Amino acid sequence: xxxxxxxxxxxxxxxxxxxxxxxxxxxxxxxxxxxxxxxxxxxxxxxxxxxxxxxxxxxxxxxxxxxxxxxxxxxxxxxxxxxxxxxxxxxxxxxxxxxxxxxxxxxxxxxxxxxxxxxxxxxxxxxxxxxxxxxxxxxxxxxxxxxxxxxxxxxxxxxxxxxxxxxxxxxxxxxxxxxxxxxxxxxxxxxxxxxxxxxxxxxxxxxxxxxxxxxxxxxxxxxxxxxxxxxxxxxxxxxxxxxxxxxxxxxxxxxxxxxxxxxxxxxxxxxxxxxxxxxxxxxxxxxxxxxxxxxxxxxxxxxxxxxxxxxxxxxxxxxxxxx
Amino acid sequence: xxxxxxxxxxxxxxxxxxxxxxxxxxxxxxxxxxxxxxxxxxxxxxxxxxxxxxxxxxxxxxxxxxxxxxxxxxxxxxxxxxxxxxxxxxxxxxxxxxxxxxxxxxxxxxxxxxxxxxxxxxxxxxxxxxxxxxxxxxxxxxxxxxxxxxxxxxxxxxxxxxxxxxxxxxxxxxxxxxxxxxxxxxxxxxxxxxxxxxxxxxxxxxxxxxxxxxxxxxxxxxxxxxxxxxxxxxxxxxxxxxxxxxxxxxxxxxxxxxxxxxxxxxxxxxxxxxxxxxxxxxxxxxxxxxxxxxxxxxxxxxxxxxxxxxxxxxxxxxxxxxx
Numbered sequence: 001x002x003x004x005x006x007x008x009x010x011x012x013x014x015x016x017x018x019x020x021x022x023x024x025x026x027x028x029x030x031x032x033x034x035x036x037x038x039x040x041x042x043x044x045x046x047x048x049x050x051x052x053x054x055x056x057x058x059x060x061x062x063x064x065x066x067x068x069x070x071x072x073x074x075x076x077x078x079x080x081x082x083x084x085x086x087x088x089x090x091x092x093x094x095x096x097x098x099x100x101x102x103x104x105x106x107x108x109x110x111x112x113x114x115x116x117x118x119x120x121x122x123x124x125x126x127x128x129x130x131x132x133x134x135x136x137x138x139x140x141x142x143x144x145x146x147x148x149x150x151x152x153x154x155x156x157x158x159x160x161x162x163x164x165x166x167x168x169x170x171x172x173x174x175x176x177x178x179x180x181x182x183x184x185x186x187x188x189x190x191x192x193x194x195x196x197x198x199x200x201x202x203x204x205x206x207x208x209x210x211x212x213x214x215x216x217x218x219x220x221x222x223x224x225x226x227x228x229x230x231x232x233x234x235x236x237x238x239x240x241x242x243x244x245x246x247x248x249x250x251x252x253x254x255x256x257x258x259x260x261x262x263x264x265x266x267x268x269x270x271x272x273x274x275x276x277x278x279x280x281x282x283x284x285x286x287x288x289x290x291x292x293x294x295x296x297x298x299x300x301x302x303x304x305x306x307x308x309x310x311x312x313x314x315x316x317x318x319x320x321x322x323x
Numbered sequence: 324x325x326x327x328x329x330x331x332x333x334x335x336x337x338x339x340x341x342x343x344x345x346x347x348x349x350x351x352x353x354x355x356x357x358x359x360x361x362x363x364x365x366x367x368x369x370x371x372x373x374x375x376x377x378x379x380x381x382x383x384x385x386x387x388x389x390x391x392x393x394x395x396x397x398x399x400x401x402x403x404x405x406x407x408x409x410x411x412x413x414x415x416x417x418x419x420x421x422x423x424x425x426x427x428x429x430x431x432x433x434x435x436x437x438x439x440x441x442x443x444x445x446x447x448x449x450x451x452x453x454x455x456x457x458x459x460x461x462x463x464x465x466x467x468x469x470x471x472x473x474x475x476x477x478x479x480x481x482x483x484x485x486x487x488x489x490x491x492x493x494x495x496x497x498x499x500x501x502x503x504x505x506x507x508x509x510x511x512x513x514x515x516x517x518x519x520x521x522x523x524x525x526x527x528x529x530x531x532x533x534x535x536x537x538x539x540x541x542x543x544x545x546x547x548x549x550x551x552x553x554x555x556x557x558x559x560x561x562x563x564x565x566x567x568x569x570x571x572x573x574x575x576x577x578x579x580x581x582x583x584x585x586x587x588x589x590x591x592x593x594x595x596x597x598x599x600x601x602x603x604x605x606x607x608x609x610x611x612x613x614x615x616x617x618x619x620x621x622x623x624x625x626x627x628x629x630x631x632x633x634x635x636x637x638x639x640x641x642x643x644x645x646x
Contacts, residue, residue, distance in 0.1 A: 026466055026469075027466060028466045028469045028470045028473065029473075030469055030470075030472070030473050031465075031466055031469050079435075082431050082432070082435060085408070085427055085428065085431050104408055104427060105408065105472055106469065106472060108405050108408050108431055109405070109465045109468050109469045109472070110465075110469065112402075112405060112461070112462075112464075112465040113462060113465040113466060113469065115438075116458050116459070116461050116462030116465065117462070119458040120455070120458060120459070120462075123451060123454065123455055123458070124455075128446060128451045128454075131442075131446065131451075131454075132443070132446055132447075135439050135442040135443060135446070136439070136443070138435070138439050139435075139436060139439030139440070139443075141435075142354075142432045142433075142435040142436040142439065143349055143350060143351045143354055143436060145432050146349075146351045146353055146354050146429065146432045146433065146436065147351045147353075149353070149428055149429060149432070150351065150352075150353050
């Protein structure tokens with residue numbers, strides 16, 4: 001489905017892949033190898049597609065767009081490399097996480113290297129204001145992830161707090177894709193606001209659907225283990241909703257599994273059942289649906305065009321994707 | 324001694340501290356706390372001092388200099404936070420490494436956060452070319468550290484390879500201080516080349532003296548354990564020199580300690596004695612001295628001034644410092 005959505009930007013996305021391959025080569029072979037392994041395969045390229053479609057929608061054209069899209073994907077991948085350290089993630093995009101193959105040290109440094117590649121790409125292709133916007137988004141991403149860590153063992157982490165975390169860790173970079181598109185087109189403020197509103201909301205929906213898929217998808221499709229959030233003690237919305245609705249005994253079961261370094265399969269299954277019983281997944285899916293509705297509403301200020309249609313389809317894809 | 328060297332830039336360095344305190348505050352209290360802990364205490368501020376003195380030497384003035392100096396120190400501290408993960412360092416600047424107090428996850432993310440603070444500071448205070456130069460230096464730093472990791476178990480790592488590592492991991496950011504100073508003053512190319520040459524060479528000397536101090540200093544002064552490079556299997560110049568000069572039996576002892584996850588105190592002592600026997604520390608000190616001589620030679624293009632005197636003293640300080 002992503003393929004169909006991306007028809008209007010097929011050439012640009014081809015250029016993005018080429019730029020990523022050519023501009024992330026290091027004089028240190030190991031750096032190139034880890035970058036190639038991490039960025040080379042299986043990414044959905046949602047952020048570059050979002051940026052390119054939004055930029056074209058408001059009339060931006062030219063080769064620099066592909067460079068910026070490539071830079072955004074590099075930043076996202078850098079943060080995945082740092083996340084893999086952070087989350088003790090076992091799988092990423094269907095392959096072993098770089099961290100497990102090369103170790104924490106190399107993941108962190110290759111992330112740093114990739115970040116600098118992104119910086120060069122974006123600074124050379126766009127005005128300084130564009131880079132500022134993106135750098136601020138990266139800062140919010142790190143802050144969102146830090147907030148998430150501080151709330152990891154907090155039984156009182158509620159939906160509002162979780163939404164604040166998601167705004168940082170995921171929606172900030174999505175929103176920056178919208179801002180960047182507007183900056184590249186020198187779009188007037190109403191169109192910039194619309195693109196930012198659209199991008200922010202699909203970012204929120206994207207993360208919530210990620211949380212849903214962790215409870216509902218199968219490992220083969222998702223490229224990471226189902227229930228892995230639960231196993232790794234990561235509190236996401238399906239569990240928060242269930243916890244708020246659960247009775248005292250169930251609440252205690254949830255609290256216990258969150259504190260356990262390595263919960264048993266029985267414990268995991270029991271809590272999965274509690275989430276199921278209290279409709280944690282459905283509630284999260286409904287909220288994602290609301291965000292997508294809000295995203296679409298922001299596109300109403302634009303007249304119909306193939307790019308607008310593609311962005312509408314992109315928001316549907318986010319709800320429907322199975323991985 | 325740093326205090327005396329810094330007399331011409333006393334006010335600016337005061338402003339740097341204030342900017343660091345005010346511009347690294349996060350909406351997530353944990354981020355602010357880790358930043359404050361890591362950057363707040365005991366740093367020698369060599370890079371800000373270098374940048375400020377060099378900038379003043381070529382006639383740059385104004386409040387933006389302190390912001391850039393603060394940004395450079397933030398970048399350096401971000402890379403220390405990532406290094407602590409990388410190096411499994413046990414102590415840093417005389418206090419427990421942030422990694423050991425808060426864990427890998429939080430060190431990496433706080434480093435990322437601090438990096439973004441630095442980006443904002445530098446982008447707002449200087450022209451885009453300045454940020455480009457600094458970003459490229461950060462890239463070289465990461466590449467130098469990655470090269471170091473790939474050579475960690477390589478018994479054939481020779482002096483040339485080690486010098487290449489040091490050029491990346493330490494001298495690149497020093498050199499960028501010189502470039503940045505020249506850019507802020509719009510200095511002509513001969514002065515820019517001189518400042519870059521000076522800064523690069525004192526960066527080389529700084530790292531080599533760091534390696535010397537790890538073998539020669541006492542724990543109380545240095546703020547990290549003596550012999551810690553050896554204990555952690557880190558190959559630095561004193562050991563490379565000794566290894567090149569050693570006989571077959573000693574070579575094997577060195578090779579064994581580099582492969583051991585936790586060498587005994589006896590093994591450490593034995594290899595320290597081999598380094599001593601073959602003058603590994605003296606050879607490293609002599610090379611540092613040569614770099615400082617080259618650094619000073621670059622300052623000959625400038626007429627005498629208090630800033631030039633201070634930079635000359637700074638290069639002597641690098642050879643004489645005991646921590």
